[in-house]
Amino acid sequence: MSAEDSPAKKPGPRERARAQTIADIIGLGRRHLAEHGASALSLRAIARDLGVVSSAVYRYVESRDELLTLLLIDAYNELGDAVDRDVDALAEGDFRGRFLALARAVRHWAVQEPGSYALLFGSPVPGYRAPGDRTTEPGTRVIMRLVGILDAAHRAGALTAVAGGAVVPQALAGNLAAVRDELGLDLPEEVLARGVLVWTSLFGAVSFEVFGQYGPDTFPAREELFQHQMETLAGLVGL
């Protein structure tokens, strides 16, 4: 975090070259991620592609885990940017449209970058634990955006009351209230609970597709399937 403690001293030709090399490594890392999967990420292979001996890479990246962290942050931010872009393209008051755009953006990015998606939302990499202080902020951008849409819709009175809501048990209501207070939201527990369900369901649907859980040709109309699922989920929270 406090690596460059001098906020804006002078870039210098050296740090520029160094930053460029690190960026190249991340780029190659993403390619390897997409082609061979997260846990097959090899610093040696990256060094080869970089035209350099393996040990040289350690000058720029502390370890394989460090590279994984860099890729994690990079991927989270790319996903977050993609979501922001598509959501912001719609009117602020178009809550349902914004939710559907968010969902489509997640799916689109995931299908296009299955390796990175697997790193973020797939099985945890065996010996690796993400450093929370650097990954939580980028890692929560999508859910923040999602609850933001819900909250805005609720504040605008645009959420239609949903029927057949099961009661939220005491313990869960407490957790939800804590989340609401921490994020400064205005949503009732029932809506927040359904929002969490929508969140997990969205990624469940995307994961099924990206990880190949559907049969090879059970759902050729995957786009339509996903769209229909998201519309159903939108209805579930009254959007």
Add this chain to the structure above:
Amino acid sequence: MSAEDSPAKKPGPRERARAQTIADIIGLGRRHLAEHGASALSLRAIARDLGVVSSAVYRYVESRDELLTLLLIDAYNELGDAVDRDVDALAEGDFRGRFLALARAVRHWAVQEPGSYALLFGSPVPGYRAPGDRTTEPGTRVIMRLVGILDAAHRAGALTAVAGGAVVPQALAGNLAAVRDELGLDLPEEVLARGVLVWTSLFGAVSFEVFGQYGPDTFPAREELFQHQMETLAGLVGL
């Protein structure tokens, strides 16, 4: 593949010992899976635990991928058995109860065997592709059971009509009709579509929990959260 062409000749002391050794290897494999993750599965480590040199293991398991396949089938069947057990414990006509039991069984097994769960529903293992002819049958047991419950409920007229159903687009309706015919179901497209959503959402919720997507202490009441989510999903399909 057609190793034992004589269906039921004589077990023989040799094949018995061999089968036992393979069973031991699978058992150790499952332990390693749980402790170090799917892609860190090492035949050499298993050989060590087995008290044998690495090359000896290849006498029993063709390759690392073959062992992965064996573990995959084993895990699918364990999950299937767990689900069957819990579902069958309830009356045939208790459709909603059976669905909730199925969901709880999936979650329970997943939490208890995160390694195996990750192998089945997490990121695909880099160089590995499951042989469909041996894994599809055990791999579809849960969804078969789920649609079975839905179909039975529908045939019994126990599915309450759900409001606000988005229309199922043409292409998707075709896919769903094909699935329905192939499985001999009686469900209308709208219900089947929602059934698929429930399916993916169930595993989305479980994956979030098992893969640690929730913050470390955002939802201490995970049991209640899951239960509430499943009840909401049950309502979604009219159960």
Add this chain to the structure above:
DNA sequence: CAAAGTCAAGAGCAGTGCTCTCAAAAGTTG
């Protein structure tokens, strides 16, 4: 211009999947 800092290379350690050869053990058969 020389000191300080940075860099790539190479050797080396311990681990991996997998193949091969060879001798011992075990079961099967006459």
Add this chain to the structure above:
DNA sequence: CAACTTTTGAGAGCACTGCTCTTGACTTTG
């Protein structure tokens, strides 16, 4: 029971992995 056949385990070896350490060269800076 002895001879034969099959199965088994051990060991060496290949190519790969992450990572560390030392060495020599190169660039930037005071």
